[in-house]
Amino acid sequence: MSITKELLLFFPSSLLALCVYFYLAGLNRKRPNLPPGCGGWPLIGETFAYLKAHPATTSGRFMEHHIKRYGKIYRSNLFGEPTIVSADVGLNRFILQNEGRLFECSYPKSIGGILGKWSMLVLVGEMHQRMRMISLNFLSSARLRAVLLPEVERQTIMAIASWKDGAIFSAQEEAKKFTFNLMAKNIMSMEPGEAETEMLRREYITFMKGVVSAPLNFPGTPYWKALKSRSCILQMIEKKMEERKGRIGAEEADDLLGWALKQSSLSKEQVMDLLLSLLFAGHETSSMALALAIFFLQACPKALQQLREEHQNIARQKRERGDDEPLIWEDYKQMSFSQCVINETLRLGNVVRFVHRKAIQDVHYAGYDIPRGWKVLPVFAAVHLDRELYAEPHQFNPWRWQGCSPGVTSNFMGYGGGPRLCAGSELAKLEIAVFLHHLVLNFEWALAEPDSAFAYPYLDFPKGLPIKVQAIA
Ligand code: HEM
Structure with missing residues (x-):
């Protein structure tokens, strides 16, 4: 043959x-029992439909349609990867609590490119722990009482002092300026209104546009401009670091840069990315939460009235201590209805709508398999707006948080959860409560033009939330 x-x-x-x-x-070999769903188009999958803009107080047509068709846990193809999307409160909690064991933080590469590889938002493992500890110490309750409360009040009074009776302006812009100035002060002791603070703010605005844009890195694109702004911002931080190092023997400033410089094991790049990520995490979120609170309150006179009474009582006690006395911790602790307003604002407005994770092991949950390497998106907004968990979920109802049933709080994940729970949640609550204190005592406000928040998926009021303020005599 x-x-x-x-x-x-x-x-x-x-x-x-x-x-x-x-x-x-x-x-x-048993075939994995994947949740139902579909992959959409090659490469892009269903990404564009998932990210389509929708009112912030809804979970969007895509989510609603997919939940109706497939249930609260479904599979898709998003951001170029096979993905499990979860609108299920149990799975969301399971994902957050198993960070580092079964799941890991996994933001798109473009975010890491712009926030930096040492940014807390993208780091995992031991390095994340170290950066987190520095941030938590910096934002500890002792510092909140002694340093941050007086600073937040000082900056609130400065912000509101510039508002004239009858003026019309963008409340979103004012909220952004306020939280930016506060973070610039906390991070690098930069004073509001000074030339270098304003320069940093301008660069930061360009930087932010890149964080939320498509990662197309060629001249002229928002992403390209943002990378340039990132370099400018890092140069400014570096200059501050050099100035500090030059002041040998001088007492270290009580800001995040001062704290980070004391951690001699951190490299220059690590300190710079830490500062930038705190500026990002602490500014965008609180400013949107504040703008949303201003929006929801003008539409709910009953809540505004109760809030005002709470702050009038506190102001009366303050006056009894003496004229022009600052707020003290005991005053802040009495702002219980304000805390209900803040919780409800975050539940209904959903500043952080979902987070990015991936499975680092094969995971079995509720009869479904989540294969190792798959992306997992716990969608908090869908849980917060789920009528099985919150009665009349689209209503702004701060009273649901008063003496609330355990479900109301345990199903709430506005600040994330597990080992990556927001490091600045207490500062955020303090900022919003103190700002509302001075706002409701000094002004009435109404929308100057109709506007409402949209999720792109980052939140934005398309017209900037224009309001007309009237000073209270
Ligand atoms: C209303 C305002 C805020 C909201 C809704 C919010 C929400 C969140 C959420 C959902 C996460 C988790 C992200 C994830 O798991 O991937 C997070 C993380 C974080 N937040 Fe906030 N945040 C707010 C304000 C702040 C402030 C004021 C600061 C700092 C000054 C801050 C600092 C951080 C940091 C450092 C992390 C990363 C924590 C870690 O990875 O361990 N946040 N935030």
Whole structure:
């Protein structure tokens, strides 16, 4: 027999054997029971439909449609990866609590490119722990009482003092300026209104546009401009670091830069990314929460009235201590209805709508398999707006938080959860409560034009939330 003939005889039979082998092996290995869903278009999957802008107080047509069709846990293809999307409160909690064991933080590469590889938002493992500890110490309750409360009040009074009776302005812009100035002060002791603070703010606005834009890095795109702004901001931080190092023997400033410089094991790049990520995490979120509170309150006179009474009582006690006395911790602790307003604002407005994770092990949950390496998106907004968990979920109802049933609080994940729970949640509550204190005591306000918040998925009021204020005599 010629070699060719032998090969012809050998190949079909061996091919058949191989096929049978793989078929049987396949039968033995259980196929993963993936949640229902569909992958959408090649490469882009369903990303554009998922990210389509929708009113912030809804979970969007895509989510609503997919939940109706597939249930609260479904599979999709998002951000170029096979993904499990969860609107299920149990799975969301399970994902957050198993950070580092079964799941890991996994933001798109473009975010890491712009926030920096040492940013707390993208770091995992031991390095994340170290950065987190520095941030938590910096934002400890002792500092909140002694340093941050007086500073927040000082900056609130400065912000509100510039509002004239009858003026019309963008409340979103004012909220952004306020929280930016506060973070610039806390991070690098920069004073509001000074030239370098304003320069930093301008660069930061360009930087932010890149964080939320498509990661197309060529001249002229928002992402490209943002990378340039990132370099400018880092140069400013570096200059501050050099100035500090030059002041040998001088007492270290009580700001985040001062704290980070004391951690001699951190490299210059690590300190710079830490500062930038805190500026980002602490500014965008609180400013939107504040703008949303201003928006929801003007539409709910009953809540505004109760809030005002709470702050009038506190102001009366303050006056009894003496004129122009600052707020003290005991005053802040009495702002219980304000805390209900803040919780309800975050539940209904959903400043952080979902977070990015990936499975680092094969995970089995509620009969479904989540394969290792798959992306997982716990969507908090869908849980917060779930009528099975919150009665009349689209209503702004701060009273639901008063003496609330355990479900109301335990289903709430506005600040995330588990080992990555927001490091600045207490500062955020303090900022919003103190700002509301001075706002409701000094002004009435109404929308100057109709506007409402949209999720792009980052939140924004398209017209900037224009309001007209009237000073209270
Ligand atoms: C209303 C305002 C705020 C909201 C809704 C909010 C929400 C969140 C959420 C949901 C996360 C978790 C992200 C994830 O798991 O991937 C987070 C993380 C974080 N937040 Fe906030 N945040 C707010 C204000 C602040 C403030 C004022 C600061 C700092 C000054 C801050 C600092 C951080 C940091 C450092 C992290 C990362 C924590 C870690 O990875 O360990 N946040 N925030």
